[in-house]
Amino acid sequence: xxxxxHLLVLGWLLVSTVARADLLxxxxxxxxYASKADNFKPSSSRGSASKESILADVLExxxxxxxxxxxxxxxxxxxxxxxxxxxxxxxxxLPVANVNMGIGIDDSGHIxxxxxxxxxxxxxxxxxxxxxxxxxxxxxxSPGNEHQSxxxxxxxxxxxxxxNRPDLQPTDGSLKASQPDKAATSSRRSAGLTDExxxxxxxxxxxxxxxxxxxxxxxxxxxPVALLTETGDYATGYLVKAxxxxxxxxxxxxxxxxxxxxxxxxxxxxxxxxxxxxxxPTQDNRQLLAEPEWSAGAENGWNHIQGQFYNExxxxxxxxxxxxxxxxxxxxxxxxxAHSNGDFDxxxxxxxxxxxxxxxxxxxxxxxxxxxxxxxxNFGFDNQAGNFEDxxxxxxxxxDPVIIYVQDGSGFNNANFATPEDGKQxxxxxxxxxxxxxxxxxxxxxxxxxxxxxxxxxxxxxxxPADSTCLSKGQAAGMGEGWSDxxxxxxxxxxxxxxxxxxxxxxxxxxxxxxxxxxxxxxxMYSTDMSVNPLTFSxxxxxxxxxxxxxxTLWATILYEVMWNFIADLGVxxxxxxxxxxxxxxxMMEIMFESWRRQGCDPTLFRxxxxxxxxxxxxSKGKYQCLIWxxxxxxxxxxxxxxxxxxxxxxxxxxxxx
Numbered sequence: 018x019x020x021x022x023h024l025l026v027l028g029w030l031l032v033s034t035v036a037r038a039d040l041l042x043x044x045x046x047x048x049x050y051a052s053k054a055d056n057f058k059p060s061s062s063r064g065s066a067s068k069e070s071i072l073a074d075v076l077e078x079x080x081x082x083x084x085x086x087x088x089x090x091x092x093x094x095x096x097x098x099x100x101x102x103x104x105x106x107x108x109x110x111l112p113v114a115n116v117n118m119g120i121g122i123d124d125s126g127h128i129x130x131x132x133x134x135x136x137x138x139x140x141x142x143x144x145x146x147x148x149x150x151x152x153x154x155x156x157x158x159s160p161g162n163e164h165q166s167x168x169x170x171x172x173x174x175x176x177x178x179x180x181n182r183p184d185l186q187p188t189d190g191s192l193k194a195s196q197p198d199k200a201a202t203s204s205r206r207s208a209g210l211t212d213e214x215x216x217x218x219x220x221x222x223x224x225x226x227x228x229x230x231x232x233x234x235x236x237x238x239x240x241p242v243a244l245l246t247e248t249g250d251y252a253t254g255y256l257v258k259a260x261x262x263x264x265x266x267x268x269x270x271x272x273x274x275x276x277x278x279x280x281x282x283x284x285x286x287x288x289x290x291x292x293x294x295x296x297x298p299t300q301d302n303r304q305l306l307a308e309p310e311w312s313a314g315a316e317n318g319w320n321h322i323q324g325q326f327y328n329e330x331x332x333x334x335x336x337x338x339x340x341x342x343x344x345x346x347x348x349x350x351x352x353x354x355a356h357s358n359g360d361f362d363x364x365x366x367x368x369x370x371x372x373x374x375x376x377x378x379x380x381x382x383x384x385x386x387x388x389x390x391x392x393x394x395n396f397g398f399d400n401q402a403g404n405f406e407d408x409x410x411x412x413x414x415x416x417d418p419v420i421i422y423v424q425d426g427s428g429f430n431n432a433n434f435a436t437p438e439d440g441k442q443x444x445x446x447x448x449x450x451x452x453x454x455x456x457x458x459x460x461x462x463x464x465x466x467x468x469x470x471x472x473x474x475x476x477x478x479x480x481x482p483a484d485s486t487c488l489s490k491g492q493a494a495g496m497g498e499g500w501s502d503x504x505x506x507x508x509x510x511x512x513x514x515x516x517x518x519x520x521x522x523x524x525x526x527x528x529x530x531x532x533x534x535x536x537x538x539x540x541x542m543y544s545t546d547m548s549v550n551p552l553t554f555s556x557x558x559x560x561x562x563x564x565x566x567x568x569x570t571l572w573a574t575i576l577y578e579v580m581w582n583f584i585a586d587l588g589v590x591x592x593x594x595x596x597x598x599x600x601x602x603x604x605m606m607e608i609m610f611e612s613w614r615r616q617g618c619d620p621t622l623f624r625x626x627x628x629x630x631x632x633x634x635x636x637s638k639g640k641y642q643c644l645i646w647x648x649x650x651x652x653x654x655x656x657x658x659x660x661x662x663x664x665x666x667x668x669x670x671x672x673x674x675x
Contacts, residue, residue, distance in 0.1 A: 403482020
């Protein structure tokens with residue numbers, strides 16, 4: 018049966034009743050109709066209406082009435098007072114799992130942004146954690162009529178075969194099958210799930226014990242869903258959620274076949290290219306640092322949870338421990354404690370094996386994990402936005418502090434971060450490096466920890482905290498790596514690097530240099546000097562730049578150009594921890610956070626660029642548009658640039674007013 022669907026548009030009251038496939042662009046691209054916020058005015062009758070009623074009005078007038086959609090999340094930007102809604106359509110009562118629509122509404126009722134992404138079910142780009150797939154093919158078929166998959170047993174069996182993990186079992190705690198408005202009727206402790214219900218009965222199998230350690234290996238949930246195909250038809254099938262190795266996986270299955278897979282784990286992949294001496298591993302240059310008095314959302318300090326003090330590296334934001342076997346659970350691992358004077362102060366000898374100073378490594382990661390929590394919360398990644406806290410006091414879902422494992426024994430020369438949906442704990446692993454003798458501890462390369470934590474920030478913000486798949490593939494995944502590098506770079510720029518008007522606007526920096534014996538792990542060092550970093554948009558036409566980390570290097574290079582344009586005008590903030598619009602680094606960071614809220618699910622390179630321009634227009638009223646345009650134009654993504662597949666057209670032109 019051909020599905021009749023509706024396309025959301027802006028400009029009010031323009032409604033289409035033809036099939037979605039006739040209107041949407043080629044499968045896998047995103048339409049965004051909000052290029053300028055002031056294009057979208059509310060009708061005169063809506064001035065005093067609530068944002069929720071305006072949202073319902075927009076959806077209804079565009080074909081999505083009550084019961085035809087579900088609101089995944091609503092997050093209000095503290096910088097702009099715009100509320101960003103993530104909306105998922107329903108097909109015959111089932112959520113359309115590969116569509117996440119974004120709508121922004123400001124306090125005056127203006128429709129500030131709208132995006133309708135079309136998410137192809139594709140395997141992630143290479144370079145994302147260690148998932149071993151049975152098949153390289155991953156797609157949603159285009160049936161002549163609707164497919165329906167009604168067997169959750171087959172869905173699990175097919176998934177386990179696909180990822181080569183026949184041993185995988187449901188997570189600890191009994192599994193329950195629940196239907197809307199009905200109590201659970203049965204439970205199992207194995208993969209043999211209940212047969213009750215069908216795909217259209219919205220049966221969801223979830224762990225009954227939603228404990229803090231909810232990322233144990235196993236099948237977490239099996240949920241019936243609908244999927245939008247390339248032709249605009251719908252297929253019904255299952256969403257399988259699983260956790261294993263370093264992976265947090267969301268797989269779509271139709272007729273017993275895996276048609277789409279998102280791996281929510283992101284990792285650094287290190288390659289040695291150019292020399293850098295950013296960190297000195299030959300001497301202990303640590304300082305005894307006090308917890309900041311302005312610690313965001315931690316009234317009683319980092320080591321408290323609801324008033325209870327933990328005399329170990331555990332608190333509301335992070336729980337940190339060593340994991341030399343790579344298989345441990347934080348619940349069972351002993352953590353270092355503070356000395357009698359209240360100091361977490363442990364010695365270190367860089368000439369010895371890292372295992373001799375594991376306690377110092379844990380304290381290092383504990384400090385930086387909390388710093389990243391506070392930094393991101395100050396910029397608006399708060400409870401409502403889906404941040405990482407055990408106990409939330411201002412909305413959102415708690416029970417999800419970051420679990421950090423240092424000296425993790427499951428790998429070498431790497432780090433990764435797995436980000437499930439809000440309310441489920443993320444997991445960061447920091448490995449040892451074997452590039453030197455003795456080995457080096459990745460926890461002391463704090464820019465890499467910043468990189469990993471930023472994956473969690475961008476994953477939760479983009480598309481809303483209820484959907485963790487919005488940066489898991491294609492250009493979106495590449496930009497995820499780039500944003501993580503960029504935030505680490507921004508932390509490495511200091512006020513003394515600003516040389517004043519007309520001075521040199523650059524600082525040559527690398528990523529992963531500590532563990533990699535002083536050499537960056539990216540194709541080039543980060544620099545605004547084209548002789549040091551020659552990357553331009555055309556490099557994406559090369560196969561080697563289709564991997565997430567190489568693509569991310571280009572994206573971070575462009576953002577680095579933009580940031581130095583801001584620095585040249587406004588200088589470097591004394592601290593990057595707080596929004597401060599009088600300095601280039603902190604204004605740029607505020608614009609970045611706002612752009613993540615605006616860009617929608619599965620953004621393309623151009624959508625993300627435009628979201629930055631939109632965010633600047635809101636945050637600083639368009640005063641610095643040209644700083645952004647000149648940075649993109651310098652690297653080939655100026656006015657008129659385009660990309661279709663690997664056919665790249667560069668443009669080094671900024672708008673005429675620039």
